Amino acid sequence: MSTEINFDGLIGPSHNYGGLSHGNVASKNNALRISQPKKAALQGLQKMNYLRSLGLEQGVLLPQQRPHLPTLRALGFMGSDREIIEKASNQAPEVLAQCYSASSMWTANACTVSPSADSRDGRVHFTSANLSSMFHRSIEHGNTSALLRSIFSNDAHFVHHDALPAGNHFGDEGAANHNRFATEYDSAGVQLFVFGRYAFRENRHTTAKFPTRQTFEASQAIARLHQLNDDRVVYAQQNPKIVDAGAFHNDVVSVSNLNAFFMHEEAFVDSEALRHELSEKFEGELAFVVVPTEQVSLESAVKSYLFNSQLIKLPNEEGMALILPEESRENSQVYNYLQGLENQSSPIKQVKFVDVRQSMQNGGGPACLRLRVALTQDEVNAVNPRFLLDDALLDTLNVWVSKHYRDEIQPADLSDPSLAEENFAALDELTQIFDLGSFYEFQR
Ligand code: SUG
Numbered sequence: 425m426s427t428e429i430n431f432d433g434l435i436g437p438s439h440n441y442g443g444l445s446h447g448n449v450a451s452k453n454n455a456l457r458i459s460q461p462k463k464a465a466l467q468g469l470q471k472m473n474y475l476r477s478l479g480l481e482q483g484v485l486l487p488q489q490r491p492h493l494p495t496l497r498a499l500g501f502m503g504s505d506r507e508i509i510e511k512a513s514n515q516a517p518e519v520l521a522q523c524y525s526a527s528s529m530w531t532a533n534a535c536t537v538s539p540s541a542d543s544r545d546g547r548v549h550f551t552s553a554n555l556s557s558m559f560h561r562s563i564e565h566g567n568t569s570a571l572l573r574s575i576f577s578n579d580a581h582f583v584h585h586d587a588l589p590a591g592n593h594f595g596d597e598g599a600a601n602h603n604r605f606a607t608e609y610d611s612a613g614v615q616l617f618v619f620g621r622y623a624f625r626e627n628r629h630t631t632a633k634f635p636t637r638q639t640f641e642a643s644q645a646i647a648r649l650h651q652l653n654d655d656r657v658v659y660a661q662q663n664p665k666i667v668d669a670g671a672f673h674n675d676v677v678s679v680s681n682l683n684a685f686f687m688h689e690e691a692f693v694d695s696e697a698l699r700h701e702l703s704e705k706f707e708g709e710l711a712f713v714v715v716p717t718e719q720v721s722l723e724s725a726v727k728s729y730l731f732n733s734q735l736i737k738l739p740n741e742e743g744m745a746l747i748l749p750e751e752s753r754e755n756s757q758v759y760n761y762l763q764g765l766e767n768q769s770s771p772i773k774q775v776k777f778v779d780v781r782q783s784m785q786n787g788g789g790p791a792c793l794r795l796r797v798a799l800t801q802d803e804v805n806a807v808n809p810r811f812l813l814d815d816a817l818l819d820t821l822n823v824w825v826s827k828h829y830r831d832e833i834q835p836a837d838l839s840d841p842s843l844a845e846e847n848f849a850a851l852d853e854l855t856q857i858f859d860l861g862s863f864y865e866f867q868r
């Protein structure tokens with residue numbers, strides 16, 4: 425028996441709207457609004473539990489230390505923790521905001537995972553994403569690597585690679601630009617790496633407005649590190665038009681599961697050639713569900729996050745279910761499309777909606793919040809069980825959130841050193857819940 429476990433990022437106690445991501449329309453539109461961290465974290469937990477109630481195994485990833493004092497120190501802010509925050513807030517509030525980013529909750533960007541069936545050494549490979557293209561995200565990978573190493577610690581089954589070299593040439597955004605097709609989770613699959621531009625070759629297709637984040641060279645490096653077979657790897661370029669429309673990651677315009685690929689017609693530079701190559705390389709039949717612009721405009725796709733949904737196989741049920749954000753129900757174009765979809769002959773048999781609005785307002789839908797890890801039963805047995813959600817852990821986390829999280833955070837609150845102290849108290853208790861020892865830098 426093989427399975428795919430979704431690991432969702434626990435939304436951290438200082439969840440806020442910093443307006444930090446150029447090219448992410450939601451982040452810009454909601455910049456400096458009041459955030460609701462408690463509500464956000466409870467929405468996240470509710471989503472995890474909903475997936476569990478559908479019969480799926482669900483994992484949890486811890487938030488990062490925010491504010492990230494090591495970065496502030498590296499940038500020359502000295503003194504006690506309080507002094508560092510006061511100085512940063514007086515001299516460079518915009519830098520403090522970067523170091524307070526809530527972005528690690530979007531674990532689809534945490535790393536790229538290749539299942540053991542695809543790797544020459546028969547192990548599951550993880551490469552933390554360097555997230556080089558956005559400063560506030562580039563400070564995540566150290567913590568991400570450490571956490572993944574604690575959860576997947578058995579090196580007979582799991583291999584961890586450090587993030588690719590920093591800098592724009594090897595900009596890597598993790599699983600958000602990666603899809604995998606296979607008949608079963610433990611059968612050899614075809615991996616699709618999606619990139620925005622070439623770093624060292626001439627680009628025939630370029631964006632006019634927003635930056636692309638992932639390079640071809642970074643994707644290639646991951647395929648090499650993960651020991652993938654070239655015959656079962658496909659590279660495809662994001663359509664610059666969709667990046668300019670606000671789809672900064674490929675998972676805003678497509679999602680896959682097993683042999684199904686749900687995608688917007690305009691997602692790629694050459695969607696037809698891509699479908700052809702995937703069909704050639706895949707042993708078996710691929711089911712493409714292609715949404716035409718005529719039915720769902722790019723603007724509606726980005727606003728509703730139709731494709732930033734989780735496409736899942738429900739245990740003991742025919743076909744697949746699409747877990748969408750509530751915003752997809754509210755967009756009439758998208759909702760009409762979805763109503764038709766249930767009657768189409770496609771693998772998608774059910775659509776369900778979840779409320780993750782606090783995350784959506786920063787550009788993160790249901791799919792952004794999860795990292796998929798396909799595992800064999802032996803590998804599941806080797807996962808640190810503390811990170812798998814059960815009723816007891818869910819109750820503990822709900823109580824922990826209610827105890828420590830603020831109802832609201834305003835942009836000015838980031839200057840208050842007591843917010844940092846509250847965060848650290850919360851994270852300290854969290855490491856005890858997960859028996860992680862002195863995991864965070866402030867504990868050491
Ligand atoms: O990198 N937002 C994230 C959203 C990531 C969504 N992930 C996927 N599509 N997989 C980003 O743009 C906004 C932070 C702020 O503005 O405070 C932010 O980083």
